[in-house]
Amino acid sequence: MTWDWGAVSAFMPHFWDGLLVTLQALALGSLISFALGLVWTLLMRAPTRWVRWPVGVVTEFVRDTPLLVQLFFLFYVLPEWGLTFSALATGVCALGLHYSTYTMQVYRAGIEAVPAGQWEAATALNLPRLRTWRVVILPQAVRRVVPALGNYVIAMLKDTPMLMAITVLEMLGRARLFSQARFQFTEPLTVVGVAFVVISYLASLLLRALERRLVR
């Protein structure tokens, strides 16, 4: 087995296409999981159990079933109900939904870690409840949870190849197509592996910078 640089340069155009898809899925999936996770957390604190209970059941269900099952479900079952999205959009939604059930637990921990004295000071100043959430509690909770959210971004990155199962051609999907056409596996798979390491590392650097900015 020899290393063929020619295969690497032949693969690169496909690689860039795949990289773009991976980054899109990661960025949008993360955003959805951050936003939706926060929504779940707040709904779980609703005063009535008619909200808490269904939200608890749905999120527990999503957390306890494999991402692959959810991808297939969204991709093959929703169109039967007349809902059709592109493969990438479906993949992004599945990633965001799946990971939102993890980020919700992160947010919950962050909110519970805000000292009771902060709530009491807000009450003593007569701040309305919504305002207390917005300017006192959430800003303090979010900066506590940035490192934990970051870990889920990296976990999500490593789950993006699953989108292959619903025909999305991200990095690994491109590598597989290329390999099967040319019977050259080593070079494209190595390139993709290195790319995962580089993206993870850059993401963790970015997170550390963000953390330093937030925790003052």
Next chain:
Amino acid sequence: MSVETRTQPAETGTGPTELIRLEGVTKRFGDQTVLDGLDFSVDAGKHVTLIGPSGSGKTTILRLLMTLTRPDEGTVTVDGERLFPAPEKQLREVRKKIGMVFQQFNLFPNMTVLRNITEAPVTVLGLGRDEAEARARELLDLVGLGDKCDARPTRLSGGQQQRVAIARALAMRPKVLLLDEVTSALDPELVAGVLDLLRDIARSTDITMLCVTHEMGFARDISDQVLMFDSGRVIESGPPEKIFGDPEHERTREFLGAVR
């Protein structure tokens, strides 16, 4: 409880200058009774100090008045309005009249010092941002921290944080200021600065003060009335000269002997 006893205080108890009244207030945590059928009232403009051993229920009274906790029995009346039960809207009105300074300061660490002070005047009292900031700067000058507007609370010493917290409470122009062991969490060398500031405020304003403290010198200086607590009851009350000079109750003598 019969109807007569419930309506009675409103007819006879609320004098023109009475601001705070507690009647038969009982509060339990589990099987521990923290307040045990407590009665007392505070007239407008008075400075009342609550002393006594820890666990005797002093802080719970301040927390009741600030609506941070609820009594199990009895009534609490502030400026003629009864709390517990009361709709949230009425509680909000009552809270406008009351400010509280906490043992642990409880400043908002995610906001600058100035924003800590302007947040509630802008969102609750509806002041314009410029006006609120001008007032906040005046208050920061008053507490000796005029140069710390843009600092984060976490960068300040405990004494400075507590003075910001006092400014924050005063910015709401409360009728009543509740001070909950405000120097207990401070390093010893920072206590005097905070107490001097409170002496100034007591002298120069007509704000009503309820003060839980272990600083007996301070209590003697500012108080019109001192209440001695033990096991959820007021066992002795009177002007500071009387309580500190010639206490009647054996428990008071023991307590004062121990803290000196």
